[in-house]
Amino acid sequence: MSSGKRLVKISLAGVEKWFRSGRGQEQIVLSQLDLEICAGEFVCLVGPSGCGKTTLINLLAGFERPSAGILEIDGRPITAPDPDHIMIFQDYGLYPWKTVLSNVLFGLQARRIPAAEARERALAALELVGLTSSIQRRPFELSGGMKQRVAIARALAVEPSVLFMDEPFAALDAFTRLHLQDELLRIWSEKRPTVVFVTHDLDEAIYLGERVVLMAPNPGRIQRVIDIDLAYPRERTSDDFVVLRRKLFEEFHLVHQQAVNATEYSI
Amino acid sequence: MRENLTKIALPAGTLLAFAVLWQFAARRYPPEQFPAPSDVVRAIAELAANGTLWNNIGISLARFTGAYTLAVIVAIPLGLFLGRFVRCHQAVDPLVQVLRPISPIAWFPLAVLWFGIGNAPAVFIIFLAAFYPVLLATISAVRAIPPVYLKVATNFGAKPVMTFLRVIVPAAFPGIMVGLHIAVGTAWIHLVAGEMLGAQSGLGFMIVDARNFLRTDWIMAGMLVVGILGLAIYRGMRAIEHVIGRRWGVSQ
Numbered sequence: 001m002s003s004g005k006r007l008v009k010i011s012l013a014g015v016e017k018w019f020r021s022g023r024g025q026e027q028i029v030l031s032q033l034d035l036e037i038c039a040g041e042f043v044c045l046v047g048p049s050g051c052g053k054t055t056l057i058n059l060l061a062g063f064e065r066p067s068a069g070i071l072e073i074d075g076r077p078i079t080a081p082d083p084d085h086i087m088i089f090q091d092y093g094l095y096p097w098k099t100v101l102s103n104v105l106f107g108l109q110a111r112r113i114p115a116a117e118a119r120e121r122a123l124a125a126l127e128l129v130g131l132t133s134s135i136q137r138r139p140f141e142l143s144g145g146m147k148q149r150v151a152i153a154r155a156l157a158v159e160p161s162v163l164f165m166d167e168p169f170a171a172l173d174a175f176t177r178l179h180l181q182d183e184l185l186r187i188w189s190e191k192r193p194t195v196v197f198v199t200h201d202l203d204e205a206i207y208l209g210e211r212v213v214l215m216a217p218n219p220g221r222i223q224r225v226i227d228i229d230l231a232y233p234r235e236r237t238s239d240d241f242v243v244l245r246r247k248l249f250e251e252f253h254l255v256h257q258q259a260v261n262a263t264e265y266s267i
Numbered sequence: 268m269r270e271n272l273t274k275i276a277l278p279a280g281t282l283l284a285f286a287v288l289w290q291f292a293a294r295r296y297p298p299e300q301f302p303a304p305s306d307v308v309r310a311i312a313e314l315a316a317n318g319t320l321w322n323n324i325g326i327s328l329a330r331f332t333g334a335y336t337l338a339v340i341v342a343i344p345l346g347l348f349l350g351r352f353v354r355c356h357q358a359v360d361p362l363v364q365v366l367r368p369i370s371p372i373a374w375f376p377l378a379v380l381w382f383g384i385g386n387a388p389a390v391f392i393i394f395l396a397a398f399y400p401v402l403l404a405t406i407s408a409v410r411a412i413p414p415v416y417l418k419v420a421t422n423f424g425a426k427p428v429m430t431f432l433r434v435i436v437p438a439a440f441p442g443i444m445v446g447l448h449i450a451v452g453t454a455w456i457h458l459v460a461g462e463m464l465g466a467q468s469g470l471g472f473m474i475v476d477a478r479n480f481l482r483t484d485w486i487m488a489g490m491l492v493v494g495i496l497g498l499a500i501y502r503g504m505r506a507i508e509h510v511i512g513r514r515w516g517v518s519q
């Protein structure tokens with residue numbers, strides 16, 4: 001399970017992102033990020049709000065460009081969104097005028113996959129997320145958890161090598177969230193895509209990730225990378241889990257304290 | 268059941284009360300000045316019997332449909348384009364904002380000068396009345412599309428044509444529908460104005476013509492028919508909107 005033996009999939013070297021504010025001041029959102037993510041790895045990005053984790057995943061998915069540094073997937077610089085690296089959003093991004101099946105077909109049609117094959121792949125993806133009986137329903141008829149399953153099926157149908165997930169379960173109720181976490185792990189172990197998962201929920205990060213990247217704000221940076229050496233399926237109440245949880249919480253508390261102090265000073 | 272009964276009984280009661288009040292009020296005036304509802308109903312029957320009414324309704328509906336369709340055909344593509352390309356919208360917006368508050372009726376002298384008396388000025392005025400609501404609704408509908416829809420399309424590698432036809436157009440559709448709805452109302456109102464001023468036929472002309480003969484009962488008959496047809500068109504539009512809303516998943 002050690003990540004050293006695996007192929008590097010995503011690499012960041014000296015990545016920075018800054019914006020120019022209205023008054024011409026430069027605001028650094030991300031500062032000097034160095035990170036390597038291996039093929040098939042499950043990495044969670046956690047941190048308090050303002051740490052730039054969403055900006056980072058947008059850079060990785062190609063929706064935004066870095067201001068400096070090198071950002072590569074498979075050794076090629078990221079210049080634009082790529083159908084091989086699919087992003088899953090917190091608000092699902094489903095098209096409300098399409099049925100569940102049509103939504104899943106969308107990505108395949110964009111790739112000009114013949115209709116019969118596209119349908120087969122879409123149905124297989126929907127089966128994988130357990131939505132076979134809902135394929136003719138429309139998004140407004142579905143619960144939040146089901147909507148996110150559709151979004152996941154839509155992504156899986158095009159067989160991406162990387163899944164970027166931007167707080168995908170944050171809007172769901174606690175029970176659905178736990179359930180979908182297990183579903184995601186099952187799918188991940190079956191298909192083995194590289195997963196970069198943004199969350200502000202430490203428990204979620206420890207439960208899912210092989211590694212947890214803890215980020216800190218002002219400016220957004222990587223505070224610490226923690227290996228979660230627990231075998232799957234993980235037991236949320238096991239001693240090891242609790243120890244890791246405490247460790248991460250202490251670290252997180254520290255980061256949070258810094259953030260609070262920093263905002264006080266800046267006022 | 269009770270609910271449905273009151274739903275019909277309440278408006279029916281109001282209409283009846285209105286008609287009765289009107290009937291009593293009209294008694295105090297000579298019929299040439301203020302005809303009673305009974306006179307108006309008789310006038311409608313008379314106009315229907317000699318064919319004038321049906322003829323003019325047909326002409327008005329044809330004009331309305333033609334001008335409205337033309338406005339929609341021009342305004343929706345233009346609105347989609349301007350909604351999509353922010354720079355173009357910035358360039359054109361001041362012009363639209365200056366032209367829009369000018370009542371379509373103010374164009375009447377020019378319309379007659381350019382197109383002569385007949386169909387064209389009326390069609391032109393209805394066109395203008397329908398054009399701006401559809402254009403502005405389409406622009407704002409396109410601009411209100413959630414960015415995530417476009418992000419998903421880009422992420423999956425959809426080509427611009429596919430993104431436009433399969434994402435932007437359907438995503439903007441409910442908003443465009445609102446514009447179509449408003450435009451039906453304004454266009455119908457201006458139909459009568461346009462026909463009163465520049466045409467030799469249609470319901471608007473029928474009303475003006477009745478004035479020339481001092482047939483007040485025909486005037487009111489024309490007004491009543493315009494109102495009833497307007498209501499029917501509006502109701503039809505709402506039914507279509509409802510069906511589309513369900514299909515688009517915006518209403519349940």
